[in-house]
Amino acid sequence: MLRLTLKNLAGNRVRFALTAFAVVLAVSFVVSSFVLTDGLRQQFDGLSAEIVGGTDLMVRPVEPDFGEIPSLPGSLVAEVAATDGVAAAAPVVGTPDNAIRPVPPDGELISTNGPPQVAVNWVDDPALSSFTLVEGRAPAADGEFAMDVDAAATHGFTLGGTYDVLTPTGTVSETLTGLTRFGADNATLGATLMQFPTASLQRLTGDTGVDSVAVALADGADRGAVQAALASLAPGTEVIDNATLLSEQQDGFNQGISIMGNVLLGFAAVSLFVSIFIIYNTFAIVLGQRTRELGLLRLVGADPRQIRRSVLGEALVIGIVSSLLGIGAGALVARGLTALFDALGASMPDMALVISARTVIVALVVGIGATMISAVGPARKAARVAPIVALRDGAAAGTSTGRVRLAVGTLILAAGLAAGGTGLFGASGTATVVSLLGLGAAAVFIGVTLVSPVVAVPVTRVLSWPARATAGVAGRLAGQNAGRNPQRTATTAAALMIGLAAVTMALVVGESVKAELRSTVASSVTADYIVTEPSGNFPADLAATLDASPEVAAVSGFRYEEVRTGAAADEIEVTGARLTEVPALFDLDVTQGSLTDWAGTVADPVAVAETEAVRLGLAPGDTVGMDFGSGQHRDLTVVAVFADEYVVESPYLLDLSTWDAVGASDADDFLSFSLADGVDGARAAELVAGLTAAYPQVDVDTPGQFADKVAGFVDQALTAVNAMVALAVVIALIGIANTLALSVFERTRELGLLRAVGMTRRQLRRMIRLEATLVALFGAALGVVTGLGFGWAAVIALPDTITETVAVPGTRIAVLVAVAGVAGLLAAWGPARRASRLDVLDAIAA
Amino acid sequence: MSRSTTVPAPIIAAARASVGPEPTPAAAAAVGATKVYGKGDTVVRALDGVDVTFDKGRMTAIMGPSGSGKSTLMHCLAGLDQLTSGQVVIGSTDLTQLNERQLTQLRRDRIGFIFQSFNLIPTLNAAENIRLPMDLAGTTPDARWVEHVIATVGLGDRLRHRPSELSGGQQQRVAVARALASRPEIVFADEPTGNLDSRTGAEILGFMARAVVDLGQTIVMVTHDPVAASYADRVVFLADGRLRGQLDHPTPDTVLDAMRNLGQ
Ligand SMILES: Nc1ncnc2c1ncn2[C@@H]1O[C@H](COP(=O)(O)OP(=O)(O)O)[C@@H](O)[C@H]1O
């Protein structure tokens, strides 16, 4: 039987190739995500080593379990340097990504969406510095800075030039005195790296402390002893060694890489899932075509087990060969993805192609596994072929949908819905919820696939109406062909359904979120402008600047901070704003008390969200105790209860007077302001223009513009989802092309007959393309219906502060369906061409 | 409109004339028809200079041993295959001058086919199969004519059935009806009864003969069965790709005799 297996494969190269293709595709996505993340990991491990460099020990504050990490006093550096066994010590002062942004000569800010802009303090000691001077001199005084040589070249900064630099404390003018190199070959991965004199950087960030102290050991010093000595220098510090530092740094990067890897793997899982439908379908069709041959085998004495083994043997060979091909293809896909990300502006490093043993093993398991799983059903069916079939003539009639299949499908569908429902509404814990949702979705898809043959015939008939009306007999035949083998049509369509369901769901959720956003902005925002800073480094003095402006009637920054409160000392996020200004900016729907009437009588006022007030039985006049990250405690007096929780997004709204008094974060998250009465449009425009000139990093939007912008973010997120789904759809289209190619092969005689009695090549091509379009539209319809269900469930499950009403973007969904139909048409191009080129006589004789 | 779909005036005149009993001009002809397969050592002369005409309003049988070139001749006559040299004419159209598109239209509009098996599109029911060539052409069938044809082949109650729900004989009847329904100039049948038992075969041949007598249809039928050939008005004999003789008003016995003579 093995020889038969191999002969079969060799003899049916086209079928073999088509089956293998689907497996290769699935494997290549899994492989590419591994290759990509492994490559990145290697690259970033190198980067970590460069960052840690020659630092032997590092003195740093112990991370508190609550609140911000404190900085160390600058005086500690000298104490560390004076410790026995320390050769050199240098302060480390860093800034959050994009907190300091140099303005390129053309005035066009470097985007904060790409690689970060990072400023650190310049360290002279080469043992403790990751930077080496390439040209010019080190920055030594206020108003001087250095930059890595590649970033300078990329963004047009030249040595000796003076540039505006946006900092947390305002815009300053800085002269570029030096060009530097990071590590051995300035492998910055596209980041813009700046170095400032330590004191200068401390002034710019408004923090006189240092983050940590880097230490180089003297030759022959006892590491342990020095470590112990340093640890006792200051309370609340810890001393870590090079190895720990390196692994922490790597872990930091790896977290980011893992997120990307997981996204890619999730994507690969979807591709694999879609591919399994296609592999299964290919096997089912190919074996269906071989029914007579299988009957003949049975006739001459093969027992069902031998048939089954032979089929599974074929699957095994296909699985192995295509997994190996998939590994190669995966490496290419990884390269392609790198280029794609690069093109999308995510500046990817030049990576080595890392194909680890794990990648190969996973690829083989996935590829062989998927193929075998897909082949089990068709193999069982093949084994049941009766010997008599060999003696029967004529094309095998289309199979009817079995009751068992329907029953099983319904059960799986129900189980999927139950799992999904539990995941959305009943379960807790991210892992549980995600796996329940994933399993639920997969089960729903499988269930729909099993059940959908029942509707395949009527639905394709309805869908084919326009084709019949316009394309005559070609259209009618296309419609009938699409409905002729409902199971095949359903499985082929299912692959497309999955992608479209995902897009539809994303569209529904996105649309619902946008609709809620717009209605809230319309009803709750009374401010004239909302000011935001995309990178999260809001200029600290902007609120004060606006407050001083006579055109501005009310202004408040909004800040967020973690505090502890209540009997259980729960950590929650609270909002800070200038309470008395809030009513002029947002309509919070105050139901009790007042946001303004407390002034002068209450020291630490707080407004409480209605749900929290109800939960804790709070009313104006009551007190709420809060512990802040700075270690301070305050008993706050409730002055108001508000019902609209969409704007504030946290249960407590504190006044900035308290905020500043307890030393909570002084950075605004966003800001809004209202204009004074009588300020006309021209003056308002002038004000906004002045603002954006002085603070080029901020966006000043009217509430309408702001809503549009956030809607734009939602759309952007949707685009990312759509890009992922697009690949699943492409796989599905390959599946349609695959099925059609096999169908054309199967119907060779029929096509020959049609040609003999006078069907033109064009009519034939049109017939096949229309058939594909119908299958695609059927899949799209299934996908849209399933996706609407998913979307509805998701919107219901989302917190009401995000959205509570289901909005359906009808036009977009219609466009989606139309695109799917056209894509089906294109998928049929190859098979249709092939069919139309069949030699009539050969075809009849086939 | 392309040349192949224009029925030349002499043919129309002939068709009108064919209502009467008078013998009519040829419906189809092959002149020096030669078909060579393969190259070098493996070369096969499937047709080797065949000259033959097929009369209008008559059924002509092509006979000969297996491999003698019967099917090849028929395929070339019907525009399904191309000659290596020589000419094939349907009516007054020289098929060797037509391109692929024109040949397709010729088949659709002027020729009917009956094959040995697999004559019908499985997804279409009997009635749809019968109308198929006209649907492909986008022409409206002559309803009364189609009814007449269907009545002639006796399919009345089976029209809504799919091929898989019909017996082999019924399927061939549908095939005959399809071949006749569009009033083609000529019908080609390749061993139309080869897959049927003798009684069912006789029925089908009866319908075909009636089509010739009652409807004035021209039919060219390939067969190796002397009984089948006896339904024809004339038999032409092929052997090794050459025309070896003709026989008018054949009976099974005279056909057998002729074949025996050929074998010598
Ligand atoms: N496509 C082909 N390629 C090569 N030889 C062919 C082909 N078709 C037919 N032949 C050869 O041509 C000869 C005539 O075949 P055919 O017309 O089918 O004979 P018949 O129908 O009388 O049995 C045979 O020898 C056959 O082998």
Ligand SMILES: [Mg+2]
């Ligand atoms: Mg033959």
